[in-house]
Every structure is written in structure tokens, then in C-alpha cells.
Amino acid sequence: MYVYVRSEPNLWTVGFYDPEGEWNPESDHGSSEEAAKRVHYLNGGNKNKQEDDNNE
Template sequence: MGLWTVGFFDPDGKWHTDSDHGDRESAARRVAFLNGSNISFAE
């Protein structure tokens, strides 16, 4: 159990949060989506 936060650093080095997830698989799906992937992850 834990918390995985998805986000990015802007060019000035400031962190911007996109979303929080209770499991790493959900966080990985969000990261893949934000990076333009159309890979389907098994649920």
C-alpha cells in the first residue's frame, strides 16, 4: 500500500502534480497516457 503521485517538472524545475494513485499500476497507466502511449495495461 502507498501513494504514487504522477506529475512533471517544468523547465524552471518546479514540480506540477497531475494525479495521485493508490497503486503503481494505476500510476503507470496514467504516465503512459500522458506520454501519448496507446499501450493497454491489463487490469
């Protein structure tokens, strides 16, 4: 399961903990909202309709 952590004052890192408890980073984001969207997607969630509409 992917999660995000605040790794620096203005940086949120998405990643997962392996079975041994080691952190494995996947990507960095400038806001918690962007990190949460990435976590949602990586954990099997779909993009929401508003995001799709904004990208057209």
C-alpha cells in the same frame, strides 16, 4: 514528459517537472501500476487491449 513519484507510503503522484525544475502534480494513485498506466497515457501511449476488454 510525465513521470510518477512515490509521494507517501501508499500514494503515487503523477506529474511533470517544468523547465525551472518545479514539480507540477496531475493526479494521485493508490498503486504504482495505476500511476504507470496514467503516465503512459499522458505521454502519448494508447490504452492496452486488455484494459479495453475489461471495460466492455
